[in-house]
Amino acid sequence: MRTLLGALAASSMLTGAVSAAEIYPIDRATILAGSPFDFKVELDGVHGEADIAISVNGKPYAETFGKSADYVAEEKDKEGATLGSALILRDLALAEPGTYEIEVKAGEDSKTVTWEVYGTEAAPKAKNVIFIVGDGLSVAHRTAARIMSKGMSGGKANGRLAMDDLDHMAFIGTSSTHSIATDSANTMSAYMTGHKSRVNALGVYADRTPDSQDDPKVETLAEALRRTTTKSVGIVTNSEVEDATPAAIVAHTRLRGDKADIVGMMLEVQPEVILGGGSAYFLKSDVPGSKRKDDQDYVAAFREAGYALATNREELNTAAGTNSGKILGLFHTGNMDTWLDRNQLKKGSVEKFPDQPGLVEMTEVALGELSKNPEGFFLMIEGANIDKMAHPLDWDRSVTETIELDQVAALAREFAAKNPDTMVVVTGDHTHGVSVIGTIDDEKPGNDMREKVGVYDDAGFPNYADENGDGFPDTIDVSKRLAIFSSNFPDYYETWRPKMDGPFEPALKTEDGSYVANEAYKDVPGAVLRVGNLPKDADTGVHSVDDIVLQASGPGAEGFKGYMEQSDVYKVLADAFALGAAQNRDTAQK
Amino acid sequence: MRPLSRRTCLTGLTGGLALSIFRPVAATASSSLSFDEFYSSFSPLGLEFSDKIKTLTGEPVAIKGFMAPPLKAEAQFFVLTQIPMALCPFCSTDADWPENILVVYLGRKQTFTRPNQLIEARGMLERGSWTDPDTGFVSQLRLREARYDLA
Numbered sequence: 001m002r003t004l005l006g007a008l009a010a011s012s013m014l015t016g017a018v019s020a021a022e023i024y025p026i027d028r029a030t031i032l033a034g035s036p037f038d039f040k041v042e043l044d045g046v047h048g049e050a051d052i053a054i055s056v057n058g059k060p061y062a063e064t065f066g067k068s069a070d071y072v073a074e075e076k077d078k079e080g081a082t083l084g085s086a087l088i089l090r091d092l093a094l095a096e097p098g099t100y101e102i103e104v105k106a107g108e109d110s111k112t113v114t115w116e117v118y119g120t121e122a123a124p125k126a127k128n129v130i131f132i133v134g135d136g137l138s139v140a141h142r143t144a145a146r147i148m149s150k151g152m153s154g155g156k157a158n159g160r161l162a163m164d165d166l167d168h169m170a171f172i173g174t175s176s177t178h179s180i181a182t183d184s185a186n187t188m189s190a191y192m193t194g195h196k197s198r199v200n201a202l203g204v205y206a207d208r209t210p211d212s213q214d215d216p217k218v219e220t221l222a223e224a225l226r227r228t229t230t231k232s233v234g235i236v237t238n239s240e241v242e243d244a245t246p247a248a249i250v251a252h253t254r255l256r257g258d259k260a261d262i263v264g265m266m267l268e269v270q271p272e273v274i275l276g277g278g279s280a281y282f283l284k285s286d287v288p289g290s291k292r293k294d295d296q297d298y299v300a301a302f303r304e305a306g307y308a309l310a311t312n313r314e315e316l317n318t319a320a321g322t323n324s325g326k327i328l329g330l331f332h333t334g335n336m337d338t339w340l341d342r343n344q345l346k347k348g349s350v351e352k353f354p355d356q357p358g359l360v361e362m363t364e365v366a367l368g369e370l371s372k373n374p375e376g377f378f379l380m381i382e383g384a385n386i387d388k389m390a391h392p393l394d395w396d397r398s399v400t401e402t403i404e405l406d407q408v409a410a411l412a413r414e415f416a417a418k419n420p421d422t423m424v425v426v427t428g429d430h431t432h433g434v435s436v437i438g439t440i441d442d443e444k445p446g447n448d449m450r451e452k453v454g455v456y457d458d459a460g461f462p463n464y465a466d467e468n469g470d471g472f473p474d475t476i477d478v479s480k481r482l483a484i485f486s487s488n489f490p491d492y493y494e495t496w497r498p499k500m501d502g503p504f505e506p507a508l509k510t511e512d513g514s515y516v517a518n519e520a521y522k523d524v525p526g527a528v529l530r531v532g533n534l535p536k537d538a539d540t541g542v543h544s545v546d547d548i549v550l551q552a553s554g555p556g557a558e559g560f561k562g563y564m565e566q567s568d569v570y571k572v573l574a575d576a577f578a579l580g581a582a583q584n585r586d587t588a589q590k
Numbered sequence: 591m592r593p594l595s596r597r598t599c600l601t602g603l604t605g606g607l608a609l610s611i612f613r614p615v616a617a618t619a620s621s622s623l624s625f626d627e628f629y630s631s632f633s634p635l636g637l638e639f640s641d642k643i644k645t646l647t648g649e650p651v652a653i654k655g656f657m658a659p660p661l662k663a664e665a666q667f668f669v670l671t672q673i674p675m676a677l678c679p680f681c682s683t684d685a686d687w688p689e690n691i692l693v694v695y696l697g698r699k700q701t702f703t704r705p706n707q708l709i710e711a712r713g714m715l716e717r718g719s720w721t722d723p724d725t726g727f728v729s730q731l732r733l734r735e736a737r738y739d740l741a
Contacts, residue, residue, distance in 0.1 A: 279634035285719055285721075286730075289637040290728075291728075353632060508706045510706075
């Protein structure tokens with residue numbers, strides 16, 4: 001393909017047409033004043049350094065940028081074919097807010113982009129920010145969680161979610177630089193850097209060279225906090241701590257799959273609190289259970305850096321009582337189990353890792369530790385399993401994960417009530433094509449499960465019960481339950497029921513690379529084959545492009561309103577912490 | 591959470607493998623082993639191999655499982671898993687192998703089978719960290735000089 005494109009570019013040059021170049025940051029990028037980023041120009045043709053002219057607002061670029069870029073005569077693709085010349089200037093920072101027009105000309109290659117460099121107010125609005133991300137948190141997840149957790153009568157919810165009463169609200173667009181669709185990597189990266197990026201990318205603009213870690217970098221929020229403040233940083237998740245969403249706070253790579261390297265990036269930034277799963281990438285390759293390919297022992301490295309280590313609930317409580325100032329909690333070699341499996345069904349990998357703390361407990365410890373810093377903190381909490389269970393269409397697990405995340409939101413609001421200089425944000429990073437359409441009632445006559453689906457007037461209300469008052473249904477397997485379906489799916493057997501034997505695996509891969517319905521569910525009473533509407537290489541349901549809802553309270557939260565791109569969210573956070581204030585710009589200039 | 595790109599890091603799968611140091615197993619009786627018997631303990635700081643695994647190391651064993659989606663139609667190495675793999679860890683950047691996998695090096699080439707077809711593999715059990723020279727795949731537990739049949 002590259003060769004073909006190269007040939008096309010060459011032929012178009014011969015015909016005298018202007019060929020394209022690429023500039024990073026891309027057109028319409030928004031950049032925090034004083035925040036370091038890498039500037040890169042990719043030219044389609046091979047040009048001598050002297051033949052490349054770059055201007056910024058009409059003046060030679062080095063006058064504004066303060067330094068010259070490194071010249072690469074020929075960048076190569078994976079096969080060694082020439083891609084064209086490039087210029088790279090690492091760690092550029094622009095102190096002065098304003099509009100910057102960058103124009104590149106080299107032979108027939110030309111490109112113009114415009115950046116908006118923004119400052120912030122001089123004084124911070126908030127001391128602390130608690131940023132709660134329900135991975136894949138869609139409107140239907142919230143609706144289902146409210147009905148399942150609080151109940152409903154007379155058409156009114158019998159209670160409200162904690163996230164329902166956050167004061168300010170925005171619709172967030174989650175598209176990526178090369179696609180209307182998105183994944184957790186580029187959306188969380190946009191939240192945490194203010195720059196949009198490409199699917200799979202974290203803290204970089206995805207460039208054309210094969211190396212996944214040489215792409216033009218942008219500063220993450222944790223790095224900006226280290227550069228301009230003495231605040232603490234905390235990360236809590238029930239996924240692997242090096243998975244895309246938590247990784248976006250510290251990482252720079254084109255590939256979220258660079259998990260072994262992301263652990264190293266986390267050690268560089270040293271968030272004060274890191275709690276989650278994913279220890280397999282911390283262990284030397286000769287330790288059974290390790291997923292590293294080298295002999296680096298990151299458990300030892302974090303210990304040497306002063307971290308108290310916790311590997312189960314009990315050790316977490318012990319670590320919370322130490323004065324180490326830094327806690328690394330790794331509670332699973334991979335992703336942690338869901339609330340439903342940990343607390344009710346004992347399925348998944350709960351037998352192997354029986355003492356995993358929940359998201360609420362981890363958040364309590366994180367808040368306790370981080371709030372010791374008089375300068376304040378940034379804490380990100382991710383409910384990762386909302387997404388990890390929405391992909392395989394396991395709605396009961398996905399919704400109970402949403403209830404658990406809402407209990408985290410309640411905890412955050414409680415903290416903010418006592419510490420009014422705290423901003424609380426609850427959002428997702430993308431949506432799923434999931435909807436609640438009514439109920440499924442086992443008491444309806446016949447064996448055809450489809451006839452047991454009640455819609456409109458026939459839906460009535462489900463019969464979940466919460467006798468123990470923990471906010472979760474006492475059993476998920478009730479006779480009249482929510483009817484939840486996805487707009488998109490691979491071939492699968494619809495069983496119309498919760499998956500009591502472990503998380504759902506709707507489709508399996510065949511030898512020709514396509515996915516077929518998992519026959520393990522074929523004989524569930526009433527199960528029917530649903531022929532997929534996704535390409536056959538789709539293993540599970542996919543992210544939807546629909547906007548997601550963000551809600552927030554506290555000082556600075558008024559910045560969230562109307563429709564915003566996910567990269568705009570960073571601006572509100574930066575403004576709340578005054579990260580672009582003049583004194584910080586001065587620091588960046590030194 | 592799931593990314594869209596395909597990973598192409600393991601393209602050398604069909605390359606030649608080093609000659610095994612083990613003798614052929616065809617005439618030797620095999621001890622049966624199951625995935626549940628691999629580890630005696632689980633911890634975020636690492637797993638502990640069971641006494642049975644330690645005893646059977648270097649011995650012929652038979653084990654039933656599923657073939658994870660291979661990258662190429664013909665190869666001498668595949669990954670055996672306890673349950674069928676819904677995802678292809680070679681293909682998806684956020685898919686990961688479960689911890690209880692067994693790498694199977696075939697004594698001779700065999701045609702690969704459907705991932706949801708239960709198979710029984712027989713071979714010499716090898717233990718210890720080893721990096722496949724062609725693919726960079728690191729494993730702790732392997733069958734060498736193996737063959738498999740539909741179970």
